[in-house]
Amino acid sequence: MIEESWGQVRNELLKSVGKNNFASWIEPLKLDTLENGIARFEVPTKFMRDWVSRNFAEQIRQHLTRVGAEVERVEFHVPTQRDAAPAKAEAKPNRASRNAPRAGDDAELPGAPLDARFTFDSFVVGKPNELAHAAARRVAEGGPVTFNPLFLYGGVGLGKTHLMHAVAHELQTRQPDLRVLYLSAEQFMYRFVQALREKEIMGFKEMFRSVDVLMVDDVQFIAGKESTQEEFFHTFNALVDQNKQIIISADRAPGEIKDLEERIKSRLQCGLVVDLHPTDYELRLGILQQKAEQYRGQYPALKLANGVLEFLAHRITTNVRVLEGALTRLFAFASLVGREITLDLAQDCLADILRASDRKVTIEEIQRKVAEHYNIRLSDMIGPKRVRTIARPRQVAMYLAKTLTTRSLPEIGRRFGGRDHTTIMHGIRKVEELKTTDSQLSEDLNMLRRLLEG
Numbered sequence: 171m172i173e174e175s176w177g178q179v180r181n182e183l184l185k186s187v188g189k190n191n192f193a194s195w196i197e198p199l200k201l202d203t204l205e206n207g208i209a210r211f212e213v214p215t216k217f218m219r220d221w222v223s224r225n226f227a228e229q230i231r232q233h234l235t236r237v238g239a240e241v242e243r244v245e246f247h248v249p250t251q252r253d254a255a256p257a258k259a260e261a262k263p264n265r266a267s268r269n270a271p272r273a274g275d276d277a278e279l280p281g282a283p284l285d286a287r288f289t290f291d292s293f294v295v296g297k298p299n300e301l302a303h304a305a306a307r308r309v310a311e312g313g314p315v316t317f318n319p320l321f322l323y324g325g326v327g328l329g330k331t332h333l334m335h336a337v338a339h340e341l342q343t344r345q346p347d348l349r350v351l352y353l354s355a356e357q358f359m360y361r362f363v364q365a366l367r368e369k370e371i372m373g374f375k376e377m378f379r380s381v382d383v384l385m386v387d388d389v390q391f392i393a394g395k396e397s398t399q400e401e402f403f404h405t406f407n408a409l410v411d412q413n414k415q416i417i418i419s420a421d422r423a424p425g426e427i428k429d430l431e432e433r434i435k436s437r438l439q440c441g442l443v444v445d446l447h448p449t450d451y452e453l454r455l456g457i458l459q460q461k462a463e464q465y466r467g468q469y470p471a472l473k474l475a476n477g478v479l480e481f482l483a484h485r486i487t488t489n490v491r492v493l494e495g496a497l498t499r500l501f502a503f504a505s506l507v508g509r510e511i512t513l514d515l516a517q518d519c520l521a522d523i524l525r526a527s528d529r530k531v532t533i534e535e536i537q538r539k540v541a542e543h544y545n546i547r548l549s550d551m552i553g554p555k556r557v558r559t560i561a562r563p564r565q566v567a568m569y570l571a572k573t574l575t576t577r578s579l580p581e582i583g584r585r586f587g588g589r590d591h592t593t594i595m596h597g598i599r600k601v602e603e604l605k606t607t608d609s610q611l612s613e614d615l616n617m618l619r620r621l622l623e624g
């Protein structure tokens with residue numbers, strides 16, 4: 171009876187939460203007991219327990235009630251180690267598995283938990299990340315090691331961790347016996363220091379040398395930390411010698427990590443180094459569309475007006491994490507106030523994020539756009555010519571540089587061919603004066619400003 175109800179509910183949930191959510195959050199749930207109005211589920215990790223109870227508990231309860239199981243409350247619990255004892259005896263102790271509880275739950279395990287949401291399916295591929303994605307995919311196939319290490323780098327929130335987790339999930343699915351270890355460089359250091367303190371350094375070395383795939387996130391963290399670097403270097407070499415795959419991520423290219431030993435830098439550069447470029451409009455829109463699809467499952471009653479996702483993709487250019495945060499807030503807010511998600515609502519609800527994400531305009535961009543607009547050469551912006559047809563656009567560019575950037579007058583002067591700050595001041599005053607009487611100029615200024623501010 172329990173099985174039957176849960177089976178029906180799972181089918182309903184698949185429809186309402188969507189394939190991705192279902193695979194990540196519902197599929198791993200095991201209905202334990204259904205008594206006295208309480209449905210008790212087993213979940214593999216604490217992280218999942220918190221997420222599922224926050225986001226899906228009520229839907230699950232409603233669906234269960236709909237199929238005739240009178241449920242007042244839904245509870246989730248992570249099996250204790252004693253519960254899981256038989257499975258654990260068979261499992262390799264240091265494996266980063268998608269289903270097994272990790273570090274937080276079991277102190278022996280050195281790996282960090284994998285986020286069930288970070289899979290290849292949920293990773294949107296676009297021009298800026300296609301190479302990194304292709305390389306990660308290749309490693310995830312688990313074939314012979316062709317490049318070692320795979321070094322992924324890029325700015326904050328561009329998907330490095332997501333890709334690494336995706337590789338780990340995929341490898342674990344294809345080859346469940348593979349010992350895949352994922353951890354941050356900070357955790358590596360922490361484990362190392364702990365091993366030193368507890369005089370367990372041999373155990374530490376053995377454990378790290380016994381993995382099949384090692385993934386270390388945010389390796390820039392060990393820069394400047396001498397003994398950790400030393401140990402990392404030896405671990406790295408030992409694994410490469412055994413032809414074991416290593417994946418490393420950092421916020422910059424190996425050569426640019428300050429205070430990282432040269433020998434490590436050069437080791438890191440030996441394999442394939444790929445960067446995740448800042449997102450472009452299409453990629454941001456793709457990510458938003460995918461997330462919105464998931465939210466539609468979560469908030470089926472909510473309407474999303476046309477143009478909202480495009481607006482967000484256009485305006486929030488910082489990083490994917492901010493983009494996701496904005497969408498989460500928008501859906502939560504709209505469902506709270508029971509309104510359709512329109513452009514107005516988005517502007518109200520996300521005013522702070524939109525303000526912080528306002529594009530930073532550079533003086534070079536201003537000079538280029540102004541030169542294009544007035545059909546003069548870019549070099550004339552910094553050159554000495556004083557004829558009106560060139561001097562006026564140059565003054566317009568000076569004015570825009572002052573009003574659209576935070577640069578000081580001497581700095582602007584330097585960017586305009588080393589002119590003195592008084593010349594810049596004069597140019598700005600001239601434009602301020604003229605724009606009140608010259609409607610063409612004032613129109614030009616408005617148009618240029620719109621163009622530059624995006």
Ligand SMILES: Nc1ncnc2c1ncn2[C@@H]1O[C@H](COP(=O)(O)OP(=O)(O)OP(=O)(O)O)[C@@H](O)[C@H]1O
Nearest residue numbers: 292293294325326327328329330331332457490491
């Ligand atoms: N291409 C993408 N498709 C879908 N989601 C993405 C993509 N890129 C990033 N994300 C999402 O953005 C968030 C941040 O990504 P992630 O944590 O992987 O960034 P990171 O590069 O490791 O950043 P940091 O250096 O700050 O740790 C995650 O929720 C991730 O799922």
